[in-house]
Amino acid sequence: MNFSYSFPALRGIQAGREFYTVMCPLRLIPKIFLFDEEEIPAEHRAQRVMNRSRIPDITNYILENPKDYIFSSLTASVDGEMIFQEHSEELKDIGYLTISLDSKFLINDGQHRRAAIEEALKVFPELGEETISVVFFHDLGLVRSQQMFSDLNRHAVNTTSSIGILYDHRDQLSLITKALISDIPLLNRYTDREKVNLSKNSPKLFALNHIFNTNCRLLGKRKGEIISEQEKEFANQFWVLLCNTITEWQEVLNKKTSPRDLRVNSIVAHGVFLEAIGIIGYYLYFYHPDEWEKYVKKLKHIDWQRDNKEDWQGRAYSHTGRINKNNETVQLTANLIKKKIGLPLTEHEQKIEDKLKEASPLGT
Structure with a gap:
């Protein structure tokens, strides 16, 4: 790959498939992650339509607590070439993940966080050097992406x-x-x-x-x-x-x-x-x-x-x-x-x- 993103990464296995956890600078989040177009019918999308009324609250949470905010990982599918390079024989699951620049990224979980990060960066660009953990899976098509969204949200229970x-x-x-x-x-x-x-x-x-x-x-x-x-x-x-x-x-x-x-x-x-x-x-x-x-x-x-x-x-x-x-x-x-x-x-x-x-x- 002549043009690519490269991230320090951890490799794991779930259901027999590899996945990777990376630390991604916040400034890259709005640039590499895309949403399904909202006008596409639900059965042809891999995620729900974003509730934009939630974004200001999450954005304000970041801006009002710049020294004390916390976010859980984003989960994303990558439709494109990914190569994992092991650090060494002894540390086979630690290394670098290289992803082709022409890959398509789809957030399976965390689209509202992604949008809030984009808005917060407009006000406070210095946040761009901070990081968020992202879990990458290989994109195996629409059906698999829809199932991932369903599985990720199936057992989520809101706190009282x-x-x-x-x-x-x-x-x-x-x-x-x-x-x-x-x-x-x-x-x-x-x-x-x-x-x-x-x-x-x-x-x-x-x-x-x-x-x-x-x-x-x-x-x-x-x-x-x-x-x-x-x-x-x-x-x-x-x-x-x-x-x-x-x-x-x-x-x-x-x-x-x-x-x-x-x-x-x-x-x-x-x-x-x-x-x-x-x-x-x-x-x-x-x-x-x-x-x-x-x-x-x-x-x-x-x-x-x-x-x-x-x-x-x-x-x-x-x-x-x-x-x-x-x-x-x-x-x-x-x-x-x-x-x-x-x-x-x-x-x-x-x-x-x-x-x-x-x-x-x-x-x-």
Whole structure:
């Protein structure tokens, strides 16, 4: 080969076929790896159409963490001549991989990473000298490439959002949430740090993502946004008072009732309640910064029982009795709680209430 790429490489064997792992400079990634054209029908492509909405998030991850980002390997097929030159007789699987420049490269796994690297290099060209590991296979045609994509993704299991929060040591919302759980005895004892949905027999009251989502609403923040010291202090004080105010939570803490029984009989052991309280806390922070505590204390006098259908059916749970958490039901639950503790509805909240009344058979 007169014109070629040459990489230090390791040789391995899978399913009787050779493959090679190389360290590829980031600057080469956009130049040598191509995608299938998106207008080609799915059955004639070897990969899915790229979801371009994912690229900015991955790009920002690189740019915001230039000293601390990490990427897993790309996996690619090479349609062209590849020659592996062994380092020595003793080190037969270590050497150099030479690939003809006119070869065609196809990413089987990692196309979004590839696109994000290209965008990051436009902003921060110095990244081009850093490397990413690439696993090369011989291209054995479309059918084999499609099968590789299927096999690589077949057993992939996304982590739960709770695990993502637990292991995130950069995001301020994640850090605040974990600190609250560690510092407040009720949350520390009764928060499941891995699951996102609790079984009916779970010994826990909350999932970590429930607390995180509530903090998002409480502070009006999204993942990655900056949180002031004042906001952090408010969140801590709010949760401490909330945990001391909800009588049913205290009964669990004092072993007078079980998480299972509370989940069955009350709405306060469900995410729809927590996020509704987050909405109310956000309102109090802005409109009652000096007297928000007195409104939170009024929560003690509300009937949270699930058999209180007049209040919670059609809001926290459906007419079948199933707890139903989405943006609308969270807001409807928050609306009623606001009324009960003497807070007015915003124009947006009143529109949601009017919509509920119109949908009601009795118009009430």
